[in-house]
Amino acid sequence: QSTLPKGFILRPLEPSDYEKGLSLSIFRLGFLEVLGQLTVVGNVDKDTFMDQFYYMKNRNNEYFTIVIEDTQRRRVVAAGTVLVERKFVHMIGKVGHIEDIVVNKEYRGQNFGKWIIEQLKHIGKQVGCYKIILDCSEKNVPFYEKCGFTKKEVEMAWYI
Numbered sequence: 001q002s003t004l005p006k007g008f009i010l011r012p013l014e015p016s017d018y019e020k021g022l023s024l025s026i027f028r029l030g031f032l033e034v035l036g037q038l039t040v041v042g043n044v045d046k047d048t049f050m051d052q053f054y055y056m057k058n059r060n061n062e063y064f065t066i067v068i069e070d071t072q073r074r075r076v077v078a079a080g081t082v083l084v085e086r087k088f089v090h091m092i093g094k095v096g097h098i099e100d101i102v103v104n105k106e107y108r109g110q111n112f113g114k115w116i117i118e119q120l121k122h123i124g125k126q127v128g129c130y131k132i133i134l135d136c137s138e139k140n141v142p143f144y145e146k147c148g149f150t151k152k153e154v155e156m157a158w159y160i
């Protein structure tokens, strides 16, 4: 499939994604509601969201967050980020870290996840990353393999 289905657009995250859809929060499906299907988001008010949004926007050669929007229903249906890390090794190289990939439950299995990953890979390549890496659960391995990734080494974590 070479283009998104009609009525869907892939674009950078925008301030208005905080409150996509109707203003009644129960019907709203903005960026944070979709991210809530991935992990804990917490109660983030609009000012706090905007502070974070503009912090990242001012570093727009480091943070690339993209979304897919269902334009008819005004919903964010999928999202993902590639964070570009600058290195001293690999000739002052860059590594792309894919983070916070999520597709709204109602829209899974329609290649939206794959679209997000393909675009993030493209961005990483365009900005000069020599590799793009990510951490995921065992159950998501087949999805990332379909997106061209292979298993490499082990993730370790230290929680504060």
Ligand code: ACO
Residues within 6 Å of the ligand: 037, 038, 098, 099, 100, 101, 102, 103, 104, 107, 108, 109, 110, 111, 112, 113, 114, 115, 134, 135, 136, 137, 139, 140, 142, 143, 144, 146
């Ligand atoms: N097991 C096997 N194959 C899978 C799975 C799976 N769990 N999920 C997707 N695939 C396959 C699809 O069948 C498809 O194969 P095809 O190209 O042969 O047709 C291919 O992978 C692409 O699938 P999509 O339809 O693009 O996947 P989807 O849009 O459903 O998104 C995602 C996948 C993002 C994992 C979604 O299920 C989701 O949001 N899950 C909850 C949040 C999550 O776990 N996110 C990933 C966190 S890891 C990180 O952020 C780095």
